Amino acid sequence: MVQQVVFILIAIFTLGMALGTVISRKLFHAALFLVGTFAGVAILYVLLEAEFLAVSQVIVYIGAIATLIVFAIMLSRSMMDKESGAVNKQWWAAAGGSVLLFAALALLLSKVPFATTSAAVPDDTIAKIGSQFVGVYVIPFEVVSVLLLVAMIGAIMLARERHG
Amino acid sequence: MDLSSLDLRAIGAWFHNLLMGTGMSAMLVQFIESLVGALLLLIFGLTLVIFLIWLERKLAGRIQDRLGPNRVGPYGLMQTMADALKLLTKEDVTPFDADRVTYNLAPALAVFHVIMALAVIPFADQVIAADINVGVLYLMAVGAIGSMAALMAGWASNNKYALIGGFRVVAQLLSYEIPLVLAMLIPVLVTGTMRMNGLARAQGDYLGLGWFVWTLPLAFIIFFIASLAEVERAPFDLLEAESEIVAGYNIEYSGMKFAWFFLAFFMNSWVLAAIGATIFLGGWQGPFVDQIPALGVIYFFAKSLFLFVVQAWVRTTFPRLRIDQMMSFCWKFLVPMALVLFGFVAIILKLHLPSPWEGIILLLSNVAILLVGLSFLGRSQRKAVYASKRAFTPTIPRM
Amino acid sequence: MLQQYGLIGLLALIAIAFPFVTVGFTWLIRPKRPDPIKNSTYECGLETIGDTWVQFRAQYYLFALIFVVFDIEAMFLFPFAVAFNSVGLFAVIEAILFIVMLAMGLVYAWKKKAMEWQ
Amino acid sequence: MAIPLTWYLILAAALFCIGFYGVLARRNAVPILMGVELMLNAVNINFLAFWRYVRPEEPVGQVFAIFVLAVAAAEAAVGLALIISIYRTRKTINVDRIDLLKG
Numbered sequence: 001m002v003q004q005v006v007f008i009l010i011a012i013f014t015l016g017m018a019l020g021t022v023i024s025r026k027l028f029h030a031a032l033f034l035v036g037t038f039a040g041v042a043i044l045y046v047l048l049e050a051e052f053l054a055v056s057q058v059i060v061y062i063g064a065i066a067t068l069i070v071f072a073i074m075l076s077r078s079m080m081d082k083e084s085g086a087v088n089k090q091w092w093a094a095a096g097g098s099v100l101l102f103a104a105l106a107l108l109l110s111k112v113p114f115a116t117t118s119a120a121v122p123d124d125t126i127a128k129i130g131s132q133f134v135g136v137y138v139i140p141f142e143v144v145s146v147l148l149l150v151a152m153i154g155a156i157m158l159a160r161e162r163h164g
Numbered sequence: 165m166d167l168s169s170l171d172l173r174a175i176g177a178w179f180h181n182l183l184m185g186t187g188m189s190a191m192l193v194q195f196i197e198s199l200v201g202a203l204l205l206l207i208f209g210l211t212l213v214i215f216l217i218w219l220e221r222k223l224a225g226r227i228q229d230r231l232g233p234n235r236v237g238p239y240g241l242m243q244t245m246a247d248a249l250k251l252l253t254k255e256d257v258t259p260f261d262a263d264r265v266t267y268n269l270a271p272a273l274a275v276f277h278v279i280m281a282l283a284v285i286p287f288a289d290q291v292i293a294a295d296i297n298v299g300v301l302y303l304m305a306v307g308a309i310g311s312m313a314a315l316m317a318g319w320a321s322n323n324k325y326a327l328i329g330g331f332r333v334v335a336q337l338l339s340y341e342i343p344l345v346l347a348m349l350i351p352v353l354v355t356g357t358m359r360m361n362g363l364a365r366a367q368g369d370y371l372g373l374g375w376f377v378w379t380l381p382l383a384f385i386i387f388f389i390a391s392l393a394e395v396e397r398a399p400f401d402l403l404e405a406e407s408e409i410v411a412g413y414n415i416e417y418s419g420m421k422f423a424w425f426f427l428a429f430f431m432n433s434w435v436l437a438a439i440g441a442t443i444f445l446g447g448w449q450g451p452f453v454d455q456i457p458a459l460g461v462i463y464f465f466a467k468s469l470f471l472f473v474v475q476a477w478v479r480t481t482f483p484r485l486r487i488d489q490m491m492s493f494c495w496k497f498l499v500p501m502a503l504v505l506f507g508f509v510a511i512i513l514k515l516h517l518p519s520p521w522e523g524i525i526l527l528l529s530n531v532a533i534l535l536v537g538l539s540f541l542g543r544s545q546r547k548a549v550y551a552s553k554r555a556f557t558p559t560i561p562r563m
Numbered sequence: 564m565l566q567q568y569g570l571i572g573l574l575a576l577i578a579i580a581f582p583f584v585t586v587g588f589t590w591l592i593r594p595k596r597p598d599p600i601k602n603s604t605y606e607c608g609l610e611t612i613g614d615t616w617v618q619f620r621a622q623y624y625l626f627a628l629i630f631v632v633f634d635i636e637a638m639f640l641f642p643f644a645v646a647f648n649s650v651g652l653f654a655v656i657e658a659i660l661f662i663v664m665l666a667m668g669l670v671y672a673w674k675k676k677a678m679e680w681q
Numbered sequence: 682m683a684i685p686l687t688w689y690l691i692l693a694a695a696l697f698c699i700g701f702y703g704v705l706a707r708r709n710a711v712p713i714l715m716g717v718e719l720m721l722n723a724v725n726i727n728f729l730a731f732w733r734y735v736r737p738e739e740p741v742g743q744v745f746a747i748f749v750l751a752v753a754a755a756e757a758a759v760g761l762a763l764i765i766s767i768y769r770t771r772k773t774i775n776v777d778r779i780d781l782l783k784g
Contacts, residue, residue: 002191003565003683011692018696021715022703028319032266034715035312037696041722044692046568047684048733053725053746055301056638060750063308063341064631065718065757067334070315071624072761073711074331076768087706088777094705098698105694109687116686116734126297126358129740129747130646133639134654137744141639142657144751145664151755152632152668155762156677159628161621194566202574206581255594256586260602272582279578283571293574294567301641323604335623338630345637353644416604420589424582488679491626495678499633499669503662506640510655513647624765628758635751 007047014040027073035066049121052129172291172458201293205282213431214244219469220430220476227480248423256419261322270317271417271424277310278431285438286361288448288460299360300348303439304341307394310432311337314413317425321416329412332487336400339494340393346502347387350509351376351443360439364447375446379523380509382530384444386502388471391436393490395429397475399482400490437471438464445471496544501537508533625677629669636665689730697723708775710764714757721753 017040020033038061045054122128133141179200183193218233218241225232233240258267284299286292296302311334318330352358354376355366367374377384393400414425441447445467448460485493508529517525643650643658672678696719703716725746732742767779 001683007684007688011688014692015695015699018699018719021719022699022707022712027709027711028263028266030712030715032316034718037719037722041696041726043572044689044726045729046565048689048729049565049737050729050733050743050746051296051298051568052301052642053729053743053750055298055305056747056750057725058305059301059308059634060631060638060754061718061722062312063305063338064627064634065754067311067315067338068624068627068631068757068761069711069715070319071331071627072765074327075621075624075765076711088708091706094702097705098702101701102695102698105698106691109690109694114686114734117737119737121733121737123297125740125743126642127356127646127649129743130642130644131650131654132740132744133643134646134650134657137748138657140748142660142664144639144748145636145661147755148632148635148751149664149668151759152628152665153671155628155758156625156672156675158759158762158766159621159624160675160677194569198566198570198573201570202577205574206577252585252589253593254589255596256589257597257601259604260599261604268583268586271586272579275582276575276578280571280575283574294570296567296571301638304637321604331623335626339626342630342633342637345634349637349640349644352641353647356645356648358641358645419593420586424585492678495629495669496673500666503666507659507662510647510658514652514655621765624762628762631754631758635754638747638750 003047007044010040010043010047014044028070031066031069031073034069035062038062038066052126172288172461205293206279209279209282209431210427212434213427214248216430216434216472217244217247219472223473223476224480227477251420251423254419256421257416259322259416262416263320263322266316266320267416268421270313270320271414271421271428273309273313273316274428275424275431277306277313278428278435280306280309281432281435281439284360285435286364286442286447287464289365289453289457290361291448291461292361295359295361298358299363300352300358300443303348304345307337307341310428311341317417318413321413323416326413326415329415333396333413336393336396336490339491340390340400340498343386343494343498343502344390344394346499346506347383347390348439348443350380350383350502350506353506353509354380354513360442360447364442364449367446368449371451372446372449373523375444375449377444379526380444380505380530381527382501382505382534384440385534386498386505387440387444388474390494390498391440392475392478393494395433395436395475397433398479399485401479401484433475434468434472437475438468440471441467497537497541501533504537505530505533625672629672629678632665632668636662686730686734689726689734693723693726693730696720696726708777710767710776710779711761713776714760714764717760718753718757721749725749 014037017033017036021030021037024030024033038057042054042057042061045051045057176197180193180197183196184190188196221243222232222240224230233243236242236246258264281303283293284296284302286295314333314337315330318326318328318333321327351363351366355363357363357366367376414422417425441464446463447467448464450459450463453460453463509526512522512525512529515522639661640658643654700716700719700723703719704713707713707716728742728746728749732740732746736742767773771779773779
C-alpha cells in the first residue's frame with residue numbers, strides 16, 4: 001500500500017520532469033529537468049531493490065552525463081536560445097505518433113499476463129554482478145573498455161580546440 | 165556501574181520497545197523510528213558545524229599568530245551562534261536577472277548533499293543510520309549532487325564571475341573525484357564489502373596496526389589530498405580565491421542562503437574527514453571497544469576531528485595552486501598512481517600470503533610506488549623549470 | 564533493505580525542506596528594501612557589459628569527458644572489488660586489462676596535450 | 682509484491698514515448714540527445730523490472746542495465762563532442778540547418 005503510493009508519486013514526478021525536458025525552451029532548464037528525471041528513475045530502482053543500479057544511475061547520469069550536457073550547452077550557447085522556436089514543423093505529428101505509440105504499448109502491456117515470481121533478492125547480488133563481469137560476460141566487459149577508449153579518443157579529437 | 169551496558173544500540177532497542185508497547189502497528193513504529201533517526205542526524209550535523217567553525221577559526225588564529233574568536237562566550241565558543249543570528253536577520257538580495265527557482269534551489273541542494281552523506285557514517289559499531297550494501301558508492305552519488313548544486317548556483321546568479329567560478333569548481337570536483345574514488349576502491353578490494361560499518365570492522369586486528377593507513381598508506385595519501393580538493397580547501401581553493409575571482413559561484417548569495425553554502429562547506433570538510441577516519445583509520449576501532457561499545461563513539465570522533473584539524477592546518481599553511489598545476493597534479497600524478505596501486509594490490513592479494521607478511525608486502529609496494537611516482541614528478545618539474553629558464557640562460561647545466 | 568532506504572528517503576525530504584524553512588523564516592524577520600542598484604549584478608561596482616554568457620573553453624568539456632570515462636570505470640570496478648575474494652587470478656588479469664585500456668586513453672589525452680590548461 | 686509489474690512497464694513505455702517525442706520534435710541537437718537518454722532510461726527500467734519480477738536470483742538484468750549505462754555515457758560523450766565540433770564550423774546546432782550533404 002505504502003509502496004504503491006510512493007510509486008505513483010515517483011511516477012508522476014519522473015514523467016513530469018521528462019515532459020519538462022522535452023518541452024522547456026531554455027536548454028539549461030531542460031538539462032535540470034533531465035537531472036530530475038534521472039533522480040526519479042534512481043528512486044524507482046531503489047523500489048525495485050536494485051540498489052547498485054540506483055547509485056550508478058545517480059553517479060553516471062547526474063554526476064557525469066548531465067554535467068557533460070551542461071558543459072556542452074555552455075560551450076555552444078550563444079546561438080542556442082535565440083533560434084526561432086524550440087520545435088520543428090512536424091512537432092504535431094511527433095506528438096500524435098508518441099501518444100499513439102504509448103496507447104498501443106499500454107494496451108498491449110495490460111493485456112499480456114507476465115509470469116512473475118515473488119522470490120526475494122539475494123544479499124550477494126553485487127558480488128554476483130562483479131563475478132559475472134569477469135566470468136560469463138568477460139567479452140562485453142572488455143569490449144566496454146575498448147568502447148570507452150574509442151569514445152574518449154574520438155571525443156577528444158572532435159572537441160579539442162585546434163590552434164594555428 | 166557496568167560499563168559494557170553503555171551502548172548506543174541499547175537506546176535504540178529501548179526506544180523500539182517503548183513504541184511497540186503503545187500498541188501501534190509495526191509499520192508506523194518503523195516510520196517513527198526512521199523519522200526520529202533522520203531528525204537526529206540533521207540536528208547532529210547542524211550542532212557539529214557550529215563547533216567546527218569555532219574550532220577552525222580558533223586554530224587558524226593560533227597558527228597565524230592571532231587570537232581567533234574570543235569575545236562571545238567562554239573562549240569565543242558562542243561566536244558562531246552570534247554569526248548565525250546575524251545572518252538570520254540579514255537582508256536577502258536576489259539579483260534582478262537571476263533564474264529564481266534554480267537560484268533558490270542551489271543552496272538547498274548544497275546542504276542536502278552533505279546531510280545525506282551523514283546517513284552512511286558509522287559513529288560506533290552498528291550505530292549507523294543506514295548500513296546499506298553500497299555505502300561507498302552512495303557517498304560518491306551524493307557527491308555528484310553537490311557538484312550539480314555548484315553548477316546551478318553559478319548559472320542561476322546571472323553573473324560572469326559566478327559562472328566562471330561554477331565551472332571551475334565543477335571541473336575541480338569532477339577531476340578530484342576520480343582519485344578519491346579510486347583510493348576508496350582499494351580498501352573495498354581488500355575487505356570485499358562496500359558497507360561502511362564492514363570497512364571499519366575489518367580493521368580491528370593487531371591493536372590498530374590493521375588500519376588501512378598502515379597497510380595502504382599511499383591510498384590514504386591520495387584520499388586525503390583528493391579530499392582537500394573536494395572540500396575546496398587551500399591549497400585547492402582557487403575557485404573561491406577572494407582576491408582573484410571575487411568569491412566563486414556563491415558571489416551573488418547573501419543572508420541565509422549564503423549561510424547554507426558556508427555551512428555545507430564546513431560540514432563537508434568534516435564528512436570527508438569522517439569517511440577517511442572510517443575507511444583508513446579504523447573508524448570506531450580502538451582498545452577495549454569490544455568490551456565497552458560506547459568507546460567507539462569517542463574513538464571515531466577523535467579520529468575524524470584529528471583529520472579535520474590536519475585539513476585546517478594544511479589550509480592555513482600552504483599557498484594556493486594555479487588551475488593548470490591543480491589539474492595536471494590530479495590527472496598526471498594522483499590518478500596514474502591510484503591505478504597502478506590498484507593493480508599491485510589486486511595481484512598481491514591473490515598471492516594469498518600468510519597474514520602479517522601480506523600487510524608488510526602491501527606496505528612496501530605502497531612506498532615503492534609512491535617513491536617512483538615522486539621521482540617522475542620531480543623530474544618533470546625540473547624539466548619544466550629548465551624550460552622556463554631557457555629564455556634567459558644560454559646554457560643548460562647537465563643533470 | 565527497503566527500511567534503510569525509507570530512512571534515507573525521509574532524511575532526503577527533511578534535508579531538502581529544512582533550508583527552505585529557514586530561508587522562509589528569515590523572510591519574516593529580515594529587512595526587505597530592494598533597489599535597482601542593490602539588485603544589480605555584483606561585478607566590483609562596474610556596470611555589467613554585454614551578455615552574462617561568456618563563451619567557454621573546450622578545456623572544461625575535455626576534463627568532463629575524461630571524468631566520465633573514469634567514472635564508468637569505477638562503476639565497473641566496484642562490483643569486481645566486492646567479488647574479488649571469489650574470483651581467480653585470471654579474473655584479476657582481466658580487470659587489469661580493463662584498466663590498461665582506459666589508461667591508454669589517459670596517455671592519449673596526455674600526449675595530445677588535452678590536459679594542458681593553456 | 683506490492684506493485685504490479687505492469688505498472689513499471691507502462692511507466693517505462695510512457696518515458697520512452699516522451700523521449701521519442703523529444704527526439705522527433707526538437708530542432709536543437711542537444712535536446713534530441715536528451716530524448717535519446719530518456720529512451721535509454723526507459724529501457725533500463727524494463728531490464729530491472731523484469732529482473733526483479735522474473736529472475737531476481739540471477740542479476741543478468743542488472744548486468745545488462747550497467748552495460749546500457751556505459752554505452753549511454755559513451756554515446757553522450759561522442760554526441761556532444763560532435764555537437765560542439767559542428768557548432769564550431771557551422772555556428773549552429775539546429776538540425777534543420779545541418780545539411781552538409783545538400784551541397
